[in-house]
Amino acid sequence: xxxxxxxxxxxxxxxxxxxxxxxxxxxxxxxxxxxxxxxxxxxxxxxxxxxxxxxxxxxxxxxxxxxxxxxxxxxxxxxxxxxxxxxxxxxxxxxxxxxxxxxxxxxxxxxxxxxxxxxxxxxxxxxxxxxxxxxxxxxxxxxxxxxxxxxxxxxxxxxxxxxxxxxxxxxxxxxxxxxxxxxxxxxxxxxxxxxxxxxxxxxxxxxxxxxxxxxxxxxxxxxxxxxxxxxxxxxxxxxxxxxxxxxxxxxxxxxxxxxxxxxxxxxxxxxxxxxxxxxxxxxxxxxxxxxxxxxxxxxxxxxxxxxxxxxxxxxxxxxxxxxxxxxxxxxxxxxxxxxxxxxxxxxxxxxxxxxxxxxxxxxxxxxxxxxxxxxxxxxxxxxxxxxxxxxxxxxxxxxxxxxxxxxxxxxxxxxxxxxxxxxxxxxxxxxxxxxxxxxxxxxxxxxxxxxxxxxxxxxxxxxxxxxxxxxxxxxxxxxxxxxxxxxxxxxxxxxxxxxxxxxxxxxxxxxxxxxxxxxxxxxxxxxxxx
Numbered sequence: 001x002x003x004x005x006x007x008x009x010x011x012x013x014x015x016x017x018x019x020x021x022x023x024x025x026x027x028x029x030x031x032x033x034x035x036x037x038x039x040x041x042x043x044x045x046x047x048x049x050x051x052x053x054x055x056x057x058x059x060x061x062x063x064x065x066x067x068x069x070x071x072x073x074x075x076x077x078x079x080x081x082x083x084x085x086x087x088x089x090x091x092x093x094x095x096x097x098x099x100x101x102x103x104x105x106x107x108x109x110x111x112x113x114x115x116x117x118x119x120x121x122x123x124x125x126x127x128x129x130x131x132x133x134x135x136x137x138x139x140x141x142x143x144x145x146x147x148x149x150x151x152x153x154x155x156x157x158x159x160x161x162x163x164x165x166x167x168x169x170x171x172x173x174x175x176x177x178x179x180x181x182x183x184x185x186x187x188x189x190x191x192x193x194x195x196x197x198x199x200x201x202x203x204x205x206x207x208x209x210x211x212x213x214x215x216x217x218x219x220x221x222x223x224x225x226x227x228x229x230x231x232x233x234x235x236x237x238x239x240x241x242x243x244x245x246x247x248x249x250x251x252x253x254x255x256x257x258x259x260x261x262x263x264x265x266x267x268x269x270x271x272x273x274x275x276x277x278x279x280x281x282x283x284x285x286x287x288x289x290x291x292x293x294x295x296x297x298x299x300x301x302x303x304x305x306x307x308x309x310x311x312x313x314x315x316x317x318x319x320x321x322x323x324x325x326x327x328x329x330x331x332x333x334x335x336x337x338x339x340x341x342x343x344x345x346x347x348x349x350x351x352x353x354x355x356x357x358x359x360x361x362x363x364x365x366x367x368x369x370x371x372x373x374x375x376x377x378x379x380x381x382x383x384x385x386x387x388x389x390x391x392x393x394x395x396x397x398x399x400x401x402x403x404x405x406x407x408x409x410x411x412x413x414x415x416x417x418x419x420x421x422x423x424x425x426x427x428x429x430x431x432x433x434x435x436x437x438x439x440x441x442x443x444x445x446x447x448x449x450x451x452x453x454x455x456x457x458x459x460x461x462x463x464x465x466x467x468x469x470x471x472x473x474x475x476x477x478x479x480x481x482x483x484x485x486x487x488x489x490x491x492x493x494x495x496x497x498x499x500x501x502x503x504x505x506x507x508x509x510x511x512x513x514x515x516x517x518x519x520x521x522x523x524x525x526x527x528x529x530x
Contacts, residue, residue: 132197204234231334295321
């Protein structure tokens with residue numbers, strides 16, 4: 001009866017541990033089996049391959065020594081000859097495992113301690129794995145917890161089923177927590193590490209504010225209102241762009257709530273962070289004008305290629321548009337994804353006058369025309385000699401004060417100028433040592449070849465090895481300051497798509513890659529004649 005009691009006690013212990021740690025009972029039994037195997041190896045020798053099995057119904061423990069069936073015996077502890085194995089099991093073949101029953105063992109103090117450590121470690125590992133599986137799918141959720149301790153400004157949070165970590169830079173400025181305080185934060189990462197799963201929380205993440213609005217505004221939770229983008233200066237100011245899928249519901253009004261109740265609940269959670277709620281628009285110009293609120297914008301000029309926009313405001317609106325330390329325009333840029341340049345009306349007028357003067361001088365010098373005709377061309381938005389050389393002649397002749405004969409002469413002079421310019425550029429290219437193969441690349445002009453030579457790119461291989469940023473320029477943060485580095489084609493006005501096409505054509509010409517083949521369009525078979 002003592003044996004039965006021990007068996008029953010073993011299963012009761014497994015049940016109790018599984019319930020307490022909220023893990024599968026089979027994991028606990030597997031840990032016990034491993035502990036028994038370790039103790040049995042200490043008893044019968046570490047060289048032996050021993051397997052322990054616990055019956056999950058009866059609790060009976062069985063020990064077996066496993067030996068591999070081989071043709072030539074090298075290690076008697078782990079191997080057995082085929083002849084000997086077939087005596088025990090006539091069906092045995094080379095490569096099979098033969099299980100030999102072993103008598104049960106009595107655990108000594110040291111063996112019992114070692115078995116206990118194995119079980120504890122396995123149960124702890126199972127707990128960690130369960131915790132990781134539980135929280136890895138909860139990234140992007142808001143969780144509530146209790147501050148367990150504060151270490152050098154970093155906060156350790158007790159979530160009930162595990163611990164999470166809020167780094168000091170993920171807390172709002174001037175925000176302090178003490179042990180026992182309640183905290184609400186956003187899960188932005190869960191990692192599996194040797195010391196267990198690490199759950200990282202944030203209160204400065206942009207999605208933390210978005211999720212807070214989803215909790216406070218039922219229309220967002222139901223999907224009637226969507227949050228399209230969020231920009232935050234944590235603890236100071238934020239902008240959030242919203243759109244309604246129901247034309248009868250005002251997205252801004254729904255987020256503000258009755259007398260501002262909804263937005264104030266979010267503001268209080270974020271320690272007084274000011275929030276601008278902005279209607280999202282498909283039209284980038286309208287969206288950017290809304291994003292710069294409360295400043296009033298008088299004019300916008302978009303550059304789709306560079307993803308840049310120039311915003312013109314009145315002199316009295318300039319400080320409001322820029323914001324304290326550039327905060328308003330910076331948040332608007334983050335919210336919209338566009339680079340925003342702000343000019344006053346006086347600055348914009350002065351710049352337009354300067355552009356008009358430069359165009360007038362360009363046409364006077366390159367086409368040998370008087371100032372009046374050059375100004376007329378500049379006022380018609382012709383900005384380069386190439387525009388005149390390749391414009392449809394009838395379009396140029398229709399300009400009042402030019403006529404067909406003058407249009408022909410202007411176009412002839414423009415073509416002659418470009419030819420002379422190309423000859424001069426080609427001569428300079430040769431002086432710089434740029435090879436002829438470079439000039440054969442599709443889309444590359446003589447002026448571009450000169451710019452490449454000045455940048456040290458002289459062979460087809462050099463051009464093929466370039467990155468798009470090398471040609472159009474790039475921005476980089478140096479010592480906390482945003483700096484722009486000019487590309488070789490920047491002065492020529494070449495955009496990123498054109499530069500990338502030139503690099504890909506160079507790689508094809510250099511034999512680095514194969515030329516992309518156009519996909520054949522399937523043609524329906526002609527019907528058979530009747």
